[in-house]
Amino acid sequence: MKYSDPLLVGSDSGDHTKWGEVERILNMTAVRIQEMGGTVDIADVGTHQLPSGETVSLPPVILAEFERDPKKATLCIYGHVDVQPAKMADGWTTDPFNLTEIKGNLYGRGATDNKGPVLAWLHAVESYQATEKEIPVNIKLIIEGLEEVGSYGLLELTRKRNDSFFADVDFIVISDNVWATRNPALTYGTRGSSYFFVEVDGPKLDFHSGVYGGSIQEPMSDLIALLGSLLDHTGKILVPGVTDDVAPLTEDERKLYDNISFDLEEMKSVAGVKHFLQDTKEEVLMARWRNPSLSIHGIQGAFSEPGTKTVIPKQVTGKFSIRQVPNMDPPDVERKVRHLQQVFSTLKSPNRLRVTATVGAKPWVANLKNPQYVAGQRAVREVFGVEPELIREGSTIPIAQNFQEETGKSVMMLPIGGHDDGEHSQNEKISRYNYIEGTKLFAAYFYELSLVK
Amino acid sequence: MKYSDPLLVGSDSGDHTKWGEVERILNMTAVRIQEMGGTVDIADVGTHQLPSGETVSLPPVILAEFERDPKKATLCIYGHVDVQPAKMADGWTTDPFNLTEIKGNLYGRGATDNKGPVLAWLHAVESYQATEKEIPVNIKLIIEGLEEVGSYGLLELTRKRNDSFFADVDFIVISDNVWATRNPALTYGTRGSSYFFVEVDGPKLDFHSGVYGGSIQEPMSDLIALLGSLLDHTGKILVPGVTDDVAPLTEDERKLYDNISFDLEEMKSVAGVKHFLQDTKEEVLMARWRNPSLSIHGIQGAFSEPGTKTVIPKQVTGKFSIRQVPNMDPPDVERKVRHLQQVFSTLKSPNRLRVTATVGAKPWVANLKNPQYVAGQRAVREVFGVEPELIREGSTIPIAQNFQEETGKSVMMLPIGGHDDGEHSQNEKISRYNYIEGTKLFAAYFYELSLVK
Numbered sequence: 001m002k003y004s005d006p007l008l009v010g011s012d013s014g015d016h017t018k019w020g021e022v023e024r025i026l027n028m029t030a031v032r033i034q035e036m037g038g039t040v041d042i043a044d045v046g047t048h049q050l051p052s053g054e055t056v057s058l059p060p061v062i063l064a065e066f067e068r069d070p071k072k073a074t075l076c077i078y079g080h081v082d083v084q085p086a087k088m089a090d091g092w093t094t095d096p097f098n099l100t101e102i103k104g105n106l107y108g109r110g111a112t113d114n115k116g117p118v119l120a121w122l123h124a125v126e127s128y129q130a131t132e133k134e135i136p137v138n139i140k141l142i143i144e145g146l147e148e149v150g151s152y153g154l155l156e157l158t159r160k161r162n163d164s165f166f167a168d169v170d171f172i173v174i175s176d177n178v179w180a181t182r183n184p185a186l187t188y189g190t191r192g193s194s195y196f197f198v199e200v201d202g203p204k205l206d207f208h209s210g211v212y213g214g215s216i217q218e219p220m221s222d223l224i225a226l227l228g229s230l231l232d233h234t235g236k237i238l239v240p241g242v243t244d245d246v247a248p249l250t251e252d253e254r255k256l257y258d259n260i261s262f263d264l265e266e267m268k269s270v271a272g273v274k275h276f277l278q279d280t281k282e283e284v285l286m287a288r289w290r291n292p293s294l295s296i297h298g299i300q301g302a303f304s305e306p307g308t309k310t311v312i313p314k315q316v317t318g319k320f321s322i323r324q325v326p327n328m329d330p331p332d333v334e335r336k337v338r339h340l341q342q343v344f345s346t347l348k349s350p351n352r353l354r355v356t357a358t359v360g361a362k363p364w365v366a367n368l369k370n371p372q373y374v375a376g377q378r379a380v381r382e383v384f385g386v387e388p389e390l391i392r393e394g395s396t397i398p399i400a401q402n403f404q405e406e407t408g409k410s411v412m413m414l415p416i417g418g419h420d421d422g423e424h425s426q427n428e429k430i431s432r433y434n435y436i437e438g439t440k441l442f443a444a445y446f447y448e449l450s451l452v453k
Numbered sequence: 454m455k456y457s458d459p460l461l462v463g464s465d466s467g468d469h470t471k472w473g474e475v476e477r478i479l480n481m482t483a484v485r486i487q488e489m490g491g492t493v494d495i496a497d498v499g500t501h502q503l504p505s506g507e508t509v510s511l512p513p514v515i516l517a518e519f520e521r522d523p524k525k526a527t528l529c530i531y532g533h534v535d536v537q538p539a540k541m542a543d544g545w546t547t548d549p550f551n552l553t554e555i556k557g558n559l560y561g562r563g564a565t566d567n568k569g570p571v572l573a574w575l576h577a578v579e580s581y582q583a584t585e586k587e588i589p590v591n592i593k594l595i596i597e598g599l600e601e602v603g604s605y606g607l608l609e610l611t612r613k614r615n616d617s618f619f620a621d622v623d624f625i626v627i628s629d630n631v632w633a634t635r636n637p638a639l640t641y642g643t644r645g646s647s648y649f650f651v652e653v654d655g656p657k658l659d660f661h662s663g664v665y666g667g668s669i670q671e672p673m674s675d676l677i678a679l680l681g682s683l684l685d686h687t688g689k690i691l692v693p694g695v696t697d698d699v700a701p702l703t704e705d706e707r708k709l710y711d712n713i714s715f716d717l718e719e720m721k722s723v724a725g726v727k728h729f730l731q732d733t734k735e736e737v738l739m740a741r742w743r744n745p746s747l748s749i750h751g752i753q754g755a756f757s758e759p760g761t762k763t764v765i766p767k768q769v770t771g772k773f774s775i776r777q778v779p780n781m782d783p784p785d786v787e788r789k790v791r792h793l794q795q796v797f798s799t800l801k802s803p804n805r806l807r808v809t810a811t812v813g814a815k816p817w818v819a820n821l822k823n824p825q826y827v828a829g830q831r832a833v834r835e836v837f838g839v840e841p842e843l844i845r846e847g848s849t850i851p852i853a854q855n856f857q858e859e860t861g862k863s864v865m866m867l868p869i870g871g872h873d874d875g876e877h878s879q880n881e882k883i884s885r886y887n888y889i890e891g892t893k894l895f896a897a898y899f900y901e902l903s904l905v906k
Contacts, residue, residue, distance in 0.1 A: 191663060193663065193763070195761045195763070202725075202726065203724050203725045203726050204723075204724060204725025205724075205725070207724070208848055209746070209748035209750070209774060209776065210644060210646065210776055210846070210847050210848025210849055211741065211846075211847050211848050212724065212741065212847070213741070213746035213747070213748045213774075213776050213847065214688055214730070214740035214741055214744055214745070214746030214776065214847070215688075215729045215730055215731060215737045215740040215741045215746075216724065216726060216729065216730065217686065217688065217726075217729075217730055218748060218749065220748070220749040220750070220751070221684060221686070221688075221749055222686070224677060224680045224681050224749060225681060225686065227677045227681075228677050228678060228680075228681035231674060233670065233674070233675070233678060233799075233800040233801060233802065235667055235668075235670065235674075270657075271656050271657060271658075271660070271665065271669065272655075272656045272657025272658070272767075273655065273656050273669060273670075273803050274803035275803045276668045276669065276670075277667070277668055277669065277670055278668060284668045287667035287668040288664065288665065288666070288667055288668050291667055292667070293662070293666035293667030293668075294666070295662035295666045295671060295673070295763070295765055296671065296673040296674055296677060296755075297662070297673070297755065297756040297761075297762055297763065297764055297765075297766070298673070298752065298755030298756030298757050298762075298764075298766065299751065299752055299755060299757060300756075300757050300758065300759060302749075302750065302751030302752060302757070303750040303751030303753075303772060304751050304752060304753055304755070304757035305753065306753060308648045308750075308772065308774075308811060308812065309750055309751075309772075310646070310648070310748070310750065310774055311750055311751075312748055312750075313750070313751065314725075319756060319761065319762075321662060321666075321761075321763055323662065323663055323666050323667065346686075347686040348686060349686065350726050350727035350728045358761060359761065393663070393664075394663050394664050394665070394666065394667070395661055395663025395664050396663055
């Protein structure tokens with residue numbers, strides 16, 4: 001198998017009719033691991049109910065391991081081989097499912113998210129095998145095919161195998177994100193999230209605003225007032241108590257931000273904004289990574305088409321989400337958001353309000369003093385000759401938090417993708433440089449990990 | 454031709470590919486008038502550009518008159534023979550284009566809006582012809598086929614024929630609305646309208662709220678603040694100066710509201726609201742008919758589908774409209790709404806705001822002391838044995854205002870449809886009672902008009 005073969009498989013998990021392709025690449029991966037001398041357990045994770053009500057079988061999860069030496073530390077590597085959808089018509093320059101090298105970049109869906117890094121892990125194992133050196137740590141692998149749709153079945157599998165597969169694991173490593181800048185990074189946190197629906201239900205029917213306008217307290221004006229109470233123009237969340245539990249910034253943590261080679265002017269230009277809500281690089285990064293945020297996404301039920309329509313919508317649902325950071329707790333945040341009922345009572349409205357929450361993923365932060373992070377930093381220094389940037393992700397990646405919470409093991413994210421790889425976008429790529437140096441980084445990490453344990 | 458024949462024609466003007474059917478019913482109408490002894494001028498009103506850019510020929514407008522006696526007053530009757538769309542799949546109980554009588558009601562698209570009333574006018578003329586009595590006023594007719602889409606070409610035709618067709622007209626009458634209650638009514642006003650687009654344009658792309666949330670001043674939160682500044686929870690418009698020109702309520706006008714047999718509890722039940730913004734019948738009616746109102750219709754560009762999406766929309770456009778009453782002037786209102794720029798400046802936003810207005814139809818109010826209204830009231834008393842309710846329409850019907858402004862003639866709206874006729878809805882109907890008594894009302898109105906002139 002060439003390194004480009006897995007990229008040929010259209011394992012887009014977003015469309016369940018393509019789960020056959022997901023199973024195909026899982027099988028390719030299992031065969032590859034077996035050919036390398038690993039043992040593979042194809043774990044069944046049951047069924048899933050689609051929104052249509054139909055029940056479908058889930059693609060399995062690969063649990064694998066290489067020869068085990070009880071004297072060595074055990075590293076469990078997580079990766080996924082499913083991808084986001086992609087087609088030429090979306091604006092790709094090259095066939096997304098035929099890996100194409102242009103000027104040192106390898107273009108293709110999954111190149112950076114996450115087939116490329118999964119292959120790099122296998123290459124790192126192979127690099128030891130090729131030199132007939134022992135791999136300095138025991139290697140386990142957990143490879144799934146549904147990450148892009150929410151890792152159905154993985155949490156349950158983790159719980160079930162906690163006392164078997166995970167029992168002797170010392171460290172869990174995930175390489176499923178990208179660097180923040182041009183410099184290599186270790187990722188030690190992700191934000192959590194709760195998603196809210198604010199439904200205001202009014203008259204029996206959609207009314208003509210000419211006929212009823214002025215006599216009806218309109219659900220839309222109630223909703224605008226409710227959404228307007230959530231945050232101010234500086235981005236400050238106004239829901240009482242929601243930010244109370246945000247972990248204070250320690251001096252040690254503050255210093256981490258000094259080392260990140262983030263360029264404020266470049267980021268303004270990339271985002272296309274005249275200014276951010278914060279004035280300095282450090283404040284912008286903290287706003288994105290270690291502070292909570294509230295975004296209003298839209299309104300369902302109102303007139304959203306082009307043109308004009310003079311309607312008083314009878315029922316409208318505002319949608320917003322709150323990104324959460326340690327030590328915020330989604331159920332607690334969801335309870336505090338019910339404060340909207342108090343705001344609503346000041347409107348003296350005849351309409352009915354219903355506030356509901358969904359998602360509720362916890363934030364994750366790791367202990368940077370854990371030996372795993374020390375090993376990671378040393379490996380980066382060795383391969384790239386620079387200090388890694390210690391970064392977080394502002395978005396919500398529940399896997400790290402789930403693994404940490406369920407297994408109690410140390411979890412680290414060790415990205416090898418570049419900040420401009422365009423994961424989830426058109427023309428996703430990984431550079432040849434990142435792919436090769438990333439493989440070296442993983443091999444060096446195995447070695448450093450064996451020293452710190 | 455039976456009275457049900459015009460209802461068989463699917464003259465839905467909303468779909469320009471059906472304008473052949475609109476021309477067919479205009480021709481049927483022209484033939485009918487000629488058979489009754491009228492002379493007909495089929496007036497060409499030119500072409501119209503569709504949103505697609507395609508230019509199409511407009512259906513003509515019928516200008517007709519019966520034998521003219523210079524000693525008599527001249528009444529010009531306006532009506533339209535196009536209809537709203539209708540199909541069984543929308544939830545009709547009977548074929549919308551096959552007039553069906555059930556328990557004294559005549560169901561069919563156009564039964565009340567406006568084919569039924571047009572036929573009733575012709576029957577009123579025929580009633581005089583049948584008894585070989587002279588029609589006591591000169592009758593002119595202006596019948597169009599594009600009312601439901603905005604009467605393309607009619608305003609220009611009115612201007613062109615001001616010194617010819619309209620020169621000897623004394624009164625213009627329109628029967629294209631319905632009673633407000635179970636009692637007959639004369640309509641002496643309609644509200645005007647301006648429709649606004651509030652566009653906030655921000656970052657280059659739609660962003661992931663996890664990645665950028667907290668660092669970006671989001672167009673949605675700017676827009677929510679802007680829309681929130683427009684009105685308070687009592688329905689009061691907060692845009693400075695917008696309501697300054699509302700005509701003060703005179704004691705004479707206030708008294709008109711006492712006579713309207715509007716039942717507040719019944720209206721609450723029909724609308725499905727626990728309470729209106731006002732406490733009394735009179736206040737609710739004034740809010741709908743003689744006071745301005747502001748309705749927020751929706752937001753374009755944000756997430757409006759079911760489910761969840763964690764997007765920061767890059768550009769969002771809020772849509773609202775202001776219903777206007779004498780002596781408000783749409784261009785002046787549109788200028789005052791630019792106050793949103795001041796509100797926006799307090800948000801210190803890096804985004805760009807653009808406020809634009811469309812529609813701009815003026816409000817209309819007639820002089821109730823005009824002899825036409827006296828004649829209308831006498832005719833109602835004679836046929837129905839009750840005082841007519843003097844009502845307004847809260848919605849915008851530009852025809853009355855356009856005729857009054859362009860020709861300088863007195864305009865009256867004389868509805869014969871019932872308040873529950875369901876114009877524009879499924880199962881549109883006119884009752885046999887309203888249809889027959891309405892015909893009598895029109896005939897009596899001709900007579901009363903000849904006495905007051």
